[in-house]
Amino acid sequence: MSAFRRTVTVRLKPDTTDLPLLANPRPTRYAVSVSNGQGETDGAVKERVKVEKKDPTLYKVVLLNDDYTTMEFVMHVLETLFQKSSAEAYRVMMQVHLNGSGIAGVYPWEVAETKVDALTSLARAAEYPLRAAIEEA
Ligand code: TYC
Numbered sequence: 001m002s003a004f005r006r007t008v009t010v011r012l013k014p015d016t017t018d019l020p021l022l023a024n025p026r027p028t029r030y031a032v033s034v035s036n037g038q039g040e041t042d043g044a045v046k047e048r049v050k051v052e053k054k055d056p057t058l059y060k061v062v063l064l065n066d067d068y069t070t071m072e073f074v075m076h077v078l079e080t081l082f083q084k085s086s087a088e089a090y091r092v093m094m095q096v097h098l099n100g101s102g103i104a105g106v107y108p109w110e111v112a113e114t115k116v117d118a119l120t121s122l123a124r125a126a127e128y129p130l131r132a133a134i135e136e137a
Contacts, residue, residue, distance in 0.1 A: 058137040059112040061104045061119075063096045069128040071097065077130070078104060081118055106137050 061082070063074070071093055078089035082105045095102035107115065116132045123130035 055109060057109065058106050059109055060106050060135045060137045061112050061115050062101050062133045062135055063092065063104045064131045064133060065096045065100045066129045066131070069123065069130040073123075073126060073128055074130065077119055077122060081115055081122070101133075104132060109134075 074093045075089040078084040078092055079086060092102045092104060112134050116134060119132050
């Protein structure tokens with residue numbers, strides 16, 4: 001038996017199967033190539049309705065406090081990954097330090113996930129236990 005334990009974190013996007021359909025899907029015109037077998041088309045244009053599938057839900061990246069990550073490193077992460085000014089990075093870092101958590105940013109799902117992955121990689125490389133969670137905004 002291995003002496004090492006591997007922790008696998010799986011973040012599940014909240015259920016989005018019953019997203020409401022848009023009330024007025026915008027018709028999109030597609031140029032349809034109808035070939036006569038000799039590389040020519042008759043110029044036909046067909047109208048179809050394209051339903052917008054992008055998830056409009058926004059998610060908070062919530063930074064979590066710990067006792068070991070330095071304040072400077074947290075500010076560096078906020079400035080570089082979350083585009084904060086140094087004043088705003090200081091404010092968010094102190095909010096986390098004093099209250100346990102704070103919002104680093106609000107993004108669509110894929111962006112939030114990518115930010116958390118990048119934060120986790122930076123923290124790991126610097127050997128800090130800094131972590132962040134994702135919450136529905
Ligand atoms: N509590 C840490 C310290 O005193 C600073 C810190 C702030 C750590 C914010 C993590 O998300 C964090 N060095």
